[in-house]
Amino acid sequence: MTDDKLIRMANQIAAFFVTQPGDAAVAVAAHLNDNWAPAMRADLLAHIAAGGAGLAPAVLAAAPAIRPAGQR
Known part of the structure; x- marks a missing residue:
């Protein structure tokens, strides 16, 4: 999955939860x-580690609690 699609999806989720x-x-x-595949979470965490460009503040704030691939 592309970073652009992950960013868009994560930001849509954040936009909902901030309300x-x-x-x-x-x-x-x-x-x-609960809902993203481990590979998707891993790609998102890699994007965040690279600076998190384009991500909503709520996604960036969520990063420490997002489980890396291989953790349940």
């Missing part, structure tokens, strides 16, 4: 951990 009560970063991380 909901509670901590958006926690909700974004939970959603990604």
